Amino acid sequence: MTMRERLSALWRTLAWSWDPRGEREAGEAIVRNLWLHWFPAKVARVSASWSYSAWLGAIAAILFLILNVTGLLLMFFYVPSTEKAYGSMKDLDYAVTLGWLLRNQHRWAAHGMVAVAFLHMARVFFTGAYRGPRALNWLVGLALLLTTLLCSFTGYLLPWDQLALWAVTVGTNIAREAPLAGEFIRYVLLGGTQIGQNALLRFYVLHVFFIPLAIWALFAYHMWRVRKDGGLAAIEPLRLNRQMQPKQMPATKSYSLWGLARGTSAAVRSSTELEESDQVFASPSVTRRLVLVVLVVLNVTILISVFFNAPLEEAANPALTPNPAKAPWYFLWLQELVASTTIPIGSIRISGGLIGGIIVPGVLLAAAALWPWLDRSSPAAEGVWFARERRWQNATFATVLVLIVALIMIGIFVRGPYWRLYWPGTPWPPTPRTL
Amino acid sequence: MEPRQDELERQDFAWMVLASLVFFILVAIAAWRAFDTEYGPLQGRFRQILEQHNQLAAARRFRPGIRQIWNPEIGVVDRCITCHLGYEWGGQLPTDLPQPFAPHPPLPYLDKHPFPQFGCTVCHGGQGWATTASMAHVGGEHWQSPMLSDKLARRLGLTAAQLIQMRCNICHRHDLSTPGMEEINQAKDLVKRKKCLLCHAIEGKGGLVGPELTYFGDKNPELFDFKNVTGAHTVFNWSYQHLMNPDQITPNTTMPTFGFEQAQARALTLLLLSWKRNNFPPQYIPTPVEIAQPPYKLASAVGEPPMVAGAESGRNIFRTRGCAFCHTVGQGRLLGPDLKGVGARRDERWMRQWLADPASVIRAYPEFAHWPDEYDGIVMPNQNLSAEEINALVAYLSKL
Numbered sequence: 028m029t030m031r032e033r034l035s036a037l038w039r040t041l042a043w044s045w046d047p048r049g050e051r052e053a054g055e056a057i058v059r060n061l062w063l064h065w066f067p068a069k070v071a072r073v074s075a076s077w078s079y080s081a082w083l084g085a086i087a088a089i090l091f092l093i094l095n096v097t098g099l100l101l102m103f104f105y106v107p108s109t110e111k112a113y114g115s116m117k118d119l120d121y122a123v124t125l126g127w128l129l130r131n132q133h134r135w136a137a138h139g140m141v142a143v144a145f146l147h148m149a150r151v152f153f154t155g156a157y158r159g160p161r162a163l164n165w166l167v168g169l170a171l172l173l174t175t176l177l178c179s180f181t182g183y184l185l186p187w188d189q190l191a192l193w194a195v196t197v198g199t200n201i202a203r204e205a206p207l208a209g210e211f212i213r214y215v216l217l218g219g220t221q222i223g224q225n226a227l228l229r230f231y232v233l234h235v236f237f238i239p240l241a242i243w244a245l246f247a248y249h250m251w252r253v254r255k256d257g258g259l260a261a262i263e264p265l266r267l268n269r270q271m272q273p274k275q276m277p278a279t280k281s282y283s284l285w286g287l288a289r290g291t292s293a294a295v296r297s298s299t300e301l302e303e304s305d306q307v308f309a310s311p312s313v314t315r316r317l318v319l320v321v322l323v324v325l326n327v328t329i330l331i332s333v334f335f336n337a338p339l340e341e342a343a344n345p346a347l348t349p350n351p352a353k354a355p356w357y358f359l360w361l362q363e364l365v366a367s368t369t370i371p372i373g374s375i376r377i378s379g380g381l382i383g384g385i386i387v388p389g390v391l392l393a394a395a396a397l398w399p400w401l402d403r404s405s406p407a408a409e410g411v412w413f414a415r416e417r418r419w420q421n422a423t424f425a426t427v428l429v430l431i432v433a434l435i436m437i438g439i440f441v442r443g444p445y446w447r448l449y450w451p452g453t454p455w456p457p458t459p460r461t462l
Numbered sequence: 463m464e465p466r467q468d469e470l471e472r473q474d475f476a477w478m479v480l481a482s483l484v485f486f487i488l489v490a491i492a493a494w495r496a497f498d499t500e501y502g503p504l505q506g507r508f509r510q511i512l513e514q515h516n517q518l519a520a521a522r523r524f525r526p527g528i529r530q531i532w533n534p535e536i537g538v539v540d541r542c543i544t545c546h547l548g549y550e551w552g553g554q555l556p557t558d559l560p561q562p563f564a565p566h567p568p569l570p571y572l573d574k575h576p577f578p579q580f581g582c583t584v585c586h587g588g589q590g591w592a593t594t595a596s597m598a599h600v601g602g603e604h605w606q607s608p609m610l611s612d613k614l615a616r617r618l619g620l621t622a623a624q625l626i627q628m629r630c631n632i633c634h635r636h637d638l639s640t641p642g643m644e645e646i647n648q649a650k651d652l653v654k655r656k657k658c659l660l661c662h663a664i665e666g667k668g669g670l671v672g673p674e675l676t677y678f679g680d681k682n683p684e685l686f687d688f689k690n691v692t693g694a695h696t697v698f699n700w701s702y703q704h705l706m707n708p709d710q711i712t713p714n715t716t717m718p719t720f721g722f723e724q725a726q727a728r729a730l731t732l733l734l735l736s737w738k739r740n741n742f743p744p745q746y747i748p749t750p751v752e753i754a755q756p757p758y759k760l761a762s763a764v765g766e767p768p769m770v771a772g773a774e775s776g777r778n779i780f781r782t783r784g785c786a787f788c789h790t791v792g793q794g795r796l797l798g799p800d801l802k803g804v805g806a807r808r809d810e811r812w813m814r815q816w817l818a819d820p821a822s823v824i825r826a827y828p829e830f831a832h833w834p835d836e837y838d839g840i841v842m843p844n845q846n847l848s849a850e851e852i853n854a855l856v857a858y859l860s861k862l
Contacts, residue, residue, distance in 0.1 A: 075470065114539065117591035121541065122528055125496050189604075312470040319474055322481035329488045333495055340604040347682050459683035459695040461606055461735065462614060 050308075057310045066309035067254065071301055074259040075313050079154070079412075082320050083147035087175075088246060089324045090140040097133040098235065105185065107231035109224045112187035113342040120339065131332035137179050139328065141357050144175050152398075152424050155408045155417055156260035162399035164252040169396055171245045174238055176357060181234035183355050184227060192343035193352035195230075196222055197362055201354070204365075204380030221345065260410035266300050267406060350444040359438030360431045361388060366446050391427065500594050501544045502526065508547040508563055515555055528593055531581040536742050538581035540590035542598060550577055571642060579746075585629050586610055606683075618698055619728060620645075631736035632679075637750045648726065649733035656720055660787060660797050664737075669787040671716055671843055679738035687712070701731040716843045767791050768862070776858025779851050788842075791862055798842060805860035813859055817852045819844055 028036075047053040054068035073079050104123055105115050119126035148168060151157055157165035184195045199216060203209045218225030253259065307313070340349075354362040364383025398420075408414035413421055443449035444456060505526045512521040529547075531540040545562040548555050552565035559565070566572065575585070583590040588609030592598040599609040608614060615625040627643045634640045639647040653659075659668035662675045681697070688695040690711050691703055700711065705727040708717040722730070740747070767780050768791055780786065788797035808816075816823050820842040824830050834841050847855070 114591070117539075117589075121591050121593045121597070122530075125492070128492055128496070307470060315478065316470060316474050319478045319481055322478065322485055326481060326484050326488055329485075329492060333488065333491050341606060344682075347684060350684070457695050459686060459688055459697070461683055461697045462608060462610075462618070 053308050053310065057308075060310075063310050063314060065250070066313055067258070068309060069306040070309045070313050071258060071262045071265060071305055072307050073261040073265065073305070075307065075316055076261075079261045080259060081146075081150060082316075083143055083150050085317065085320055086324055087140055087143045087147055089321050090136045090143060090328070091242065091246070093136045093325065093328060094133060094140065095239065097129050097136070098239075100129050101133055102235060107185070107227055109187060109227055109343070112185060112227065116186045116188070116339055120336070127336065128329070128332055131335070131337045132328050134337035135331045135335070136328050137182060138356070141175055141179050144172050145357075148172060149424070149428060153421055154260060154410055154412050155402070155404065155414055156410055157399045158260070158402060158404075158409045159406075161252075161256050161260060164249060164256060165399055166396060167245055167249045167252060169392070171242065171249060174242050174245060178234060178238040178242060179357070180355060181230040181238060184222070184230045185234065186339060187227065187343045189340040189343055189347075189349050190338055192222060192345065193349055194355050195226075197352055197354040198358055201358070201361055201365060201380060201384035204384045206381070206385070209385075223345070262301060263406065263410035265302070265305050269300060269302065351442055351446055353438060353442070356435055356439055360434035363434040363438045363442075501528070504545050504562060505547065511548070511555070511559065511563055517554060530590075531578060533579060533581060536580075536584065536746060538584060538590065540581035540583050541593050542582040542586075542588070542590060544593055545595070546582075549582075569642075574748075583607075585626055587629065619724070620732075624728075625732070628732040628736045631733065632738050632740050633742065633746065634748055634750075635737065637748070645729040645732050646736065649729040652722075652726055652730055653733070657797075661717070670784040671787070675734065675737060677737055677739050679735045698731055698735065701734050702727050705730050716841065770858055770861045773854070773858035773861055776854040776856070779847075779855050780858060783845055783847070783851075798837060801859065801862055803862060805862050810856050810860055813856050814852055816842075817845070817847055817855060 047056055057063045057066060057068050104119055106112060119130045180198060184191045199213050203213045205212060214220060218229045353359060361384055364387055365379040368382040369379030402420060404416045408416040440451055441448050449455055509521050509524045512524065528541055529543045531538060531543060543549055548559055548563040548565045552568050555565050557565055586609055587607050589598050589601040589605050599611065601608055610622055610625045612622045615622040624645045627646045630643050631646045661669045661671035664675050683697050686697060686700050688700060691700050693699050704711040705722055708715045708719060767777055767786060770777060789801045790796055792802040794800055824833060824841060
């Protein structure tokens with residue numbers, strides 16, 4: 028070897044540029060690696076593209092991972108007691124080294140995960156990706172959305188400040204409106220009839236163990252199903268339009284001739300129904316992109332956490348209702364519905380809790396769950412953004428989405444004391460203080 | 463050997479390098495935010511101050527970092543001393559050092575209130591948890607107990623030393639008077655002289671006409687009606703203005719205008735705000751120099767109202783509905799007139815109307831319009847008696 032070759036070999040060793048020799052090595056590297064075998068050896072290019080999925084599902088999963096790591100660290104500092112919880116927030120904010128970063132990142136990543144899960148669901152709907160065999164995974168996704176909401180909601184109580192206490196009060200009061208079992212559900216959730224030490228402990232155990240466990244299990248199944256369903260629905264148009272081309276058989280079939288493998292050779296069987304030209308190797312193409320998404324998500328959460336502190340109000344006071352008391356933002360559209368459908372007619376009061384809190388979200392959820400079986404569009408509408416054939420479906424979904432977002436915006440920005448409308452810019456009446 | 467497909471490399475590689483760089487920058491910013499503390503430079507300067515004043519051993523021992531007075535017995539976590547480093551150096555360091563380095567003034571009662579036991583916020587208020595000046599002193603929008611600073615005191619027309627007495631009296635409420643608490647002492651004296659207990663119940667003693675005041679300082683600001691309060695919506699302003707002119711803050715209140723001077727009303731406001739629930743363990747509660755006793759005889763101690771044959775239920779109502787707090791029978795005028803012989807002075811119809819709604823009688827008959835002036839501006843409050851109760855009372859009163 029010349030000096031030049033040696034140097035270049037040394038450099039390659041130092042820089043650890045993994046360079047598989049040929050397709051086979053590249054494929055095996057993925058199958059044999061615990062972390063990489065998550066992906067198939069080859070992935071359709073369109074599945075890895077930004078424009079099809081925007082990587083929203085991956086972003087939700089990365090946020091969940093960030094929440095797990097920051098959450099586990101927060102558990103070293105947090106005491107789930109009505110006397111100590113608020114103080115541990117103050118300790119995190121002021122005395123624990125980088126405690127503020129942990130708390131802020133956990134808070135903002137949690138909001139982000141709820142929002143991104145919503146967006147991911149919208150993406151799946153607008154691309155018609157829930158059809159056919161993927162209907163089951165759509166249901167798993169709905170379950171993931173609900174567990175995500177529940178995880179965020181149980182975490183909302185833990186700082187034990189006025190914001191936490193009263194947001195959870197509003198939320199659980201909505202749950203009470205459920206027919207027959209409502210009162211019981213609330214009693215079981217709170218460990219009593221009021222939010223106190225029992226409720227805090229139950230929410231804590233649910234938040235740090237049971238719900239994350241459920242999310243992990245559902246998430247694993249969700250990913251496994253993606254593989255079993257043949258990948259993202261983005262490949263369906265490719266499959267449909269596939270030109271049958273004569274394929275060159277592998278040069279040797281020695282393995283089957285020797286009787287080491289039955290049937291056709293491995294190479295024939297492992298070929299997907301996609302053209303070679305439509306695919307890329309999962310590693311390093313997709314894994315590199317995944318690392319990029321991880322970095323970007325991490326960067327965004329740190330950036331927000333450095334410049335915006337997680338809210339913390341006065342210590343929780345069950346005897347004093349802040350005015351206005353608002354649910355967490357993702358339930359605010361329900362609160363808005365509850366408030367605006369509570370109509371007094373003479374001495375009768377139409378329960379807004381039942382309409383806005385149970386019937387409307389119940390109907391929406393049922394419609395979402397049944398949608399794959401109601402959708403009668405042709406396979407051509409699968410895996411395509413805003414397929415013309417599904418325009419009425421997409422318009423319906425978009426309308427519901429816009430209405431929900433609008434109600435949330437009204438709840439966040441326009442509702443003031445006594446749930447009156449205060450347009451942005453108009454001052455709220457001053458909050459009275461002691462001194 | 464065919465070439466490996468890695469066409470996304472061209473698209474992603476530069477972005478990945480960029481994202482990695484941004485990540486390092488953000489980690490640096492986070493570290494900067496974590497370690498660029500307000501207290502860091504101050505601690506460096508304090509070390510120099512120690513050296514300049516020949517406290518070389520202490521300067522050598524000095525380690526930077528967050529310091530706190532922690533006493534779980536009374537719930538104190540006071541990190542104030544992270545910056546206020548000279549607080550216990552009285553005697554060794556000059557008293558005229560600038561804040562936050564100045565030693566605590568050598569006040570006579572400091573011996574009885576050692577720093578490690580009481581911390582700072584017990585007297586001074588503020589947010590002990592915080593390690594930045596503004597969050598510790600003011601505490602932000604969501605902190606209800608700001609530091610009782612000179613600035614805050616000036617806004618209320620007081621000095622900080624006067625304002626802090628409000629917190630002294632949380633423990634010292636049962637002292638008749640306490641050295642060094644002149645405002646509170648004055649207010650306690652006023653409570654005695656103006657006979658507040660005739661209408662207000664405080665710690666189980668007193669009348670039922672006005673609201674109970676034992677834990678007035680714990681009443682939440684949201685529960686006050688600020689409609690007629692001028693200036694900031696604070697309980698301090700509400701109380702002060704209510705004491706100066708009750709009728710203006712709470713129209714149609716029974717409470718008379720006492721004509722307090724401004725300083726008196728401020729002192730009384732401090733006293734009112736000091737009446738808070740105290741969860742300190744018993745060893746922290748001072749033994750009063752002299753137990754506060756209601757300095758005047760309460761009506762209940764004046765004696766039982768006389769028995770009248772055939773009107774037992776009326777006498778019972780007289781005793782239980784609080785009439786005896788203001789009226790005696792044959793033992794002289796209290797807050798209201800002596801009712802001896804009232805049956806001879808007024809007929810039953812008049813009494814019935816009066817008991818149902820005293821204020822309406824005063825409005826209806828001009829000849830009674832001067833009554834409020836005769837009785838310290840007080841009109842008998844409507845006791846919301848039922849028709850049966852009025853009948854029973856009239857039967858009793860007309861035989862007195």
